[in-house]
Amino acid sequence: MATIDRLGVVKIKHLLEIHDLKSYRNACRIITTQLRPFIHETYYQKEKIIYLNKKGRQFIASESPEFEVSNQTIHSLLRNEVYIYFQCPQNWKNEHALSIDIKVPKTIPMFTSNLPISNKKKIVSDAVFNRNGYLHIIEVDNTQDMRANKKKIETYKEILPAYKEETPILYFFTKTESRKKKLEEWLKGIHHKVFTFEEIR
Numbered sequence: 001m002a003t004i005d006r007l008g009v010v011k012i013k014h015l016l017e018i019h020d021l022k023s024y025r026n027a028c029r030i031i032t033t034q035l036r037p038f039i040h041e042t043y044y045q046k047e048k049i050i051y052l053n054k055k056g057r058q059f060i061a062s063e064s065p066e067f068e069v070s071n072q073t074i075h076s077l078l079r080n081e082v083y084i085y086f087q088c089p090q091n092w093k094n095e096h097a098l099s100i101d102i103k104v105p106k107t108i109p110m111f112t113s114n115l116p117i118s119n120k121k122k123i124v125s126d127a128v129f130n131r132n133g134y135l136h137i138i139e140v141d142n143t144q145d146m147r148a149n150k151k152k153i154e155t156y157k158e159i160l161p162a163y164k165e166e167t168p169i170l171y172f173f174t175k176t177e178s179r180k181k182k183l184e185e186w187l188k189g190i191h192h193k194v195f196t197f198e199e200i201r
Contacts, residue, residue, distance in 0.1 A: 001038060001052065001060050007080050008067045008094065009051040014080050018088055044073055064094075078197065079126055079140045082173050085200040086136070089129035096128040098137070100162040123155045135166040141174040146182060153186045160190055173197060 003018055004010055012027050021027040031039070031050065038056030041048060051067040052060075067076075083092055099122035127138040137156075141149060149172075160168050170192045172183045180194050187194065 001056055004050060004052055005060060005062045005064050009049050009073060009076050010080060011047050011049055017084050075140055075142055078142055082138055089131060092127060092129045094127050095124055097122055097124050098159050100159050121158060123159055133167055135163060135168040137168055137170045139172045141172055150186050157190055
């Protein structure tokens with residue numbers, strides 16, 4: 001249940017891989033006999049998906065946002081594939097904000113004395129985790145407009161220098177080789193890696 005809560009929504013095959021449940025049949029048996037009172041089950045793109053119901057969230061005292069099936073569900077499921085690719089980091093966090101303070105010069109003190117002297121620039125990554133002294137930052141690119149990706153990368157280029165002591169690595173996971181090539185071009189200048197989903201499956 002903690003795994004479902006951490007990821008928001010899972011396929012049965014995700015639970016099979018994460019918890020080494022031996023077989024799809026055994027995974028289904030565990031869900032039927034142990035988890036059913038605590039979960040919602042539905043089909044999404046012809047595969048069963050599972051997420052915690054109110055009773056399940058209360059049982060484990062979940063502080064995560066309540067999951068709702070939407071057009072963003074595929075994005076969550078693809079993020080799970082990345083989680084599994086990195087061998088299920090214990091300190092994995094979904095939707096994690098990174099931010100910096102940008103100083104605002106007070107050019108006319110008598111008019112600006114009551115104004116804030118800094119603004120925050122923030123970006124919310126799809127996930128982050130720490131491992132071996134590196135801050136791993138995850139972005140899942142499925143159907144995102146490439147112009148939005150470029151803008152996001154520009155924001156990362158402003159923010160990541162403030163995290164240099166944590167040695168950040170920005171990962172993009174995307175669906176096609178053409179998108180991968182374009183992302184790699186835009187990411188020049190920061191520590192990054194880009195993969196297609198086919199490369200990690």
